Structure formats: C-alpha cells, structure tokens
Amino acid sequence: MGEDLLRIRDLRVSFRTAGTKLQVIRGFSADIGKGEITGVLGESGSGKTVSFNSLLGLIDEDTGSIDSGEAVYRGKNLLGMKERELRAIRGRLISYVFQNPAQAMNPYRSVGNQMTQILRVHGMNHARSNVLDTLRDVGLDRPELVYDMYPFQLSGGQNQRAMIALGIVLRPELLIADEPTSFVDTSLRKRILDLFTEINAKYRTSIVIITHDFDVARHVCHKLIIMYGGLVVEEGSVDEIMSSPLHPYTEELINCTRSLNSNEKELYSLQGMPLGPHDFEDECPFSRRCRYREEICTRKIPDIIDRAGRKVRCINRIVDAGPQLRQRSRSA
Numbered sequence: 009m010g011e012d013l014l015r016i017r018d019l020r021v022s023f024r025t026a027g028t029k030l031q032v033i034r035g036f037s038a039d040i041g042k043g044e045i046t047g048v049l050g051e052s053g054s055g056k057t058v059s060f061n062s063l064l065g066l067i068d069e070d071t072g073s074i075d076s077g078e079a080v081y082r083g084k085n086l087l088g089m090k091e092r093e094l095r096a097i098r099g100r101l102i103s104y105v106f107q108n109p110a111q112a113m114n115p116y117r118s119v120g121n122q123m124t125q126i127l128r129v130h131g132m133n134h135a136r137s138n139v140l141d142t143l144r145d146v147g148l149d150r151p152e153l154v155y156d157m158y159p160f161q162l163s164g165g166q167n168q169r170a171m172i173a174l175g176i177v178l179r180p181e182l183l184i185a186d187e188p189t190s191f192v193d194t195s196l197r198k199r200i201l202d203l204f205t206e207i208n209a210k211y212r213t214s215i216v217i218i219t220h221d222f223d224v225a226r227h228v229c230h231k232l233i234i235m236y237g238g239l240v241v242e243e244g245s246v247d248e249i250m251s252s253p254l255h256p257y258t259e260e261l262i263n264c265t266r267s268l269n270s271n272e273k274e275l276y277s278l279q280g281m282p283l284g285p286h287d288f289e290d291e292c293p294f295s296r297r298c299r300y301r302e303e304i305c306t307r308k309i310p311d312i313i314d315r316a317g318r319k320v321r322c323i324n325r326i327v328d329a330g331p332q333l334r335q336r337s338r339s340a
C-alpha cells in the first residue's frame with residue numbers, strides 16, 4: 009500500500025444524552041491511502057458515520073464532543089482546527105457525501121444552481137459548462153435537463169448521482185461517501201459503484217466508502233477497515249481480508265455475505281445483537297458474540313496488532329516472528 013493521505017489516531021467521541029455522557033468512538037485509528045478506495049464496514053451503530061463526521065467538524069455541537077485524537081492531513085491536525093480553517097478544507101479538499109440525501113441537497117434549488125453556488129463560494133470556475141462536465145462525469149443522461157431540475161424531480165438513482173456530483177464538483181483530494189448505495193435498488197447499485205472506480209481512475213481522488221455491505225466494499229475498494237463497537241477491529245487489503253480474515257467478526261460478516269449470495273435455503277446469520285454504547289465494557293467488544301471467546305477476551309480491550317499495514321484487534325490472533333500475522337491454534 010502506498011503513501012497515506014490521512015492518518016487518524018486514537019479518535020474518541022462522546023455524546024451527552026439524558027444527562028449521561030457516553031463515549032461512542034473509543035480510539036478509532038486508521039490510515040487513508042493516497043489514490044486508494046477504502047471501505048469502512050460494520051453493522052449499524054458501530055461508529056462509521058460518527059468517526060468520519062468528526063474529522064470535518066460535522067457532529068452535533070450541542071451534544072457531541074471530541075474527547076481526544078489526531079487526524080493528520082497535509083501536515084495539520086484536522087481535529088485541532090478552528091471552524092474557519094476547517095471550512096476551507098471541507099468540500100474543497102475533503103468532501104462528504106451524506107448518508108441521508110436530505111442532508112446533502114437543498115430541496116428548493118435546482119441541481120445546477122447548487123453546484124454553481126459551491127464553485128462560486130470556493131472561488132472556482134463556475135461556468136455552466138464546468139457544471140455540465142461534472143454531471144456528465146457521474147453518468148447523468150441529458151445533463152442540460154438535470155441542471156435545471158430540483159431534487160424532488162429526480163429518480164432515486166439520479167439523486168444519488170447528483171449527490172456524488174456535488175461531492176466531486178470541486179475535485180477534492182478525498183471523497184467520503186456514506187452509504188452511497190443505500191437509496192438505490194440493486195440493479196443501479198453496481199453502476200453507482202462503478203462510478204467511484206471511474207472517479208478514482210480519472211482524477212486520482214482518494215475515496216472512503218462507508219457501508220455495511222461486504223459486496224459493496226469488495227466490488228470497488230482496495231482496502232478495508234472493519235469496525236465494531238466504536239473501534240477498528242481489522243484493517244488490510246481487500247484481497248487479504250477476503251481470503252484470510254483475521255478477526256472473528258470479519259469472518260462472520262464474510263460468512264453472512266457468502267450465504268446471501270449462495271442458493272442456500274437457510275441463510276447464515278450472525279448471532280446476537282450489535283453492541284450499543286450503553287453496553288461497552290473494558291473487554292473485547294465482540295467477545296459476547298464470538299464463537300472463539302475465552303476468559304482472557306473479557307479482561308481488557310485488546311490492542312491492535314499491526315504488521316505492515318495488516319491490523320487486527322484480537323487476543324486470539326498472535327504475531328509470528330515473521331512479517332505475517334498468524335492465527336494461533338484455538339481451543340474452542
């Protein structure tokens with residue numbers, strides 16, 4: 009894997025609800041590679057959105073707070089920046105395509121108008137032809153018509169493409185797309201995903217795709233980050249993770265995906281419920297659902313073991329004397 013664009017270390021984020029402060033991101037660390045497509049995977053509530061929203065100052069200011077951490081981008085810590093400094097980066101250099109279309113698009117303005125406005129605010133060429141080029145880039149047919157259309161006039165797939173167009177119109181260095189295919193049907197899903205591959209190839213844009221769908225990640229990503237209980241539990245290249253998952257949670261997710269794609273009548277499913285912040289304890293976050301659980305797993309949160317970018321947070325997977333991570337033979 010190549011040079012890093014963004015280096016995130018020990019990010020901790022809390023929310024105050026009903027008078028109680030709960031830490032929901034408990035030490036998120038990850039490296040986002042230059043020119044790479046990184047998939048961030050995990051079940052609902054694992055902390056994918058909050059982790060990446062926090063980097064750009066996008067969490068709810070009234071209830072949320074960043075307790076600690078560092079996110080180094082172009083030699084500066086994003087987490088220590090004033091809002092004015094962040095504003096110059098947000099959208100222009102790092103752009104976020106939201107999980108919820110209502111957060112991304114203004115319903116009262118046409119698509120072309122919104123894109124022109126973004127270009128103008130950032131002092132960039134806002135000629136109509138420039139906007140039309142980007143609408144073409146995201147595969148929207150008849151961009152001249154779409155330019156004047158309002159979000160409610162677009163189909164789900166067109167809306168998704170328009171949101172991505174808004175995200176790339178400033179040609180950011182990093183595009184963070186949160187569940188970019190959750191509002192499109194399966195026939196459109198592949199085409200939207202191919203779009204990310206095309207943008208990555210054409211502009212060398214680094215891309216983070218947040219998803220809970222292994223198929224999505226496998227289709228477009230070079231590298232994967234697996235999250236569980238507000239922590240990264242595994243990180244590595246797609247090929248390595250798919251062929252030899254190290255964390256039991258990753259293993260389970262892959263089993264579920266394989267079963268869904270097969271013709272089996274009985275679908276494989278992961279037992280138990282995902283962990284919420286109210287349940288967090290000082291133990292392996294996955295231990296309560298883990299088939300390999302041993303007493304040692306409940307003693308503390310395991311550290312991440314890192315060998316040449318292949319990382320895993322599991323006490324049951326130990327490092328060999330060599331460069332590869334190796335699985336310890338297990339009693340369970």
Ligand SMILES: Nc1ncnc2c1ncn2[C@@H]1O[C@H](COP(=O)(O)OP(=O)(O)OP(=O)(O)O)[C@@H](O)[C@H]1O
Nearest residue numbers: 023032051052053054055056057058059068220285
């Ligand atoms: N504004 C908020 N106030 C309180 N808790 C919050 C808030 N936003 C998120 N959380 C909590 O933070 C945790 C992580 O949420 P997050 O939205 O990052 O999950 P996610 O992995 O993106 O899930 P999904 O796949 O459903 O989008 C969850 O337990 C969630 O309830």
Ligand SMILES: [Mg+2]
Nearest residue numbers: 056057058107
């Ligand atoms: Mg989310």
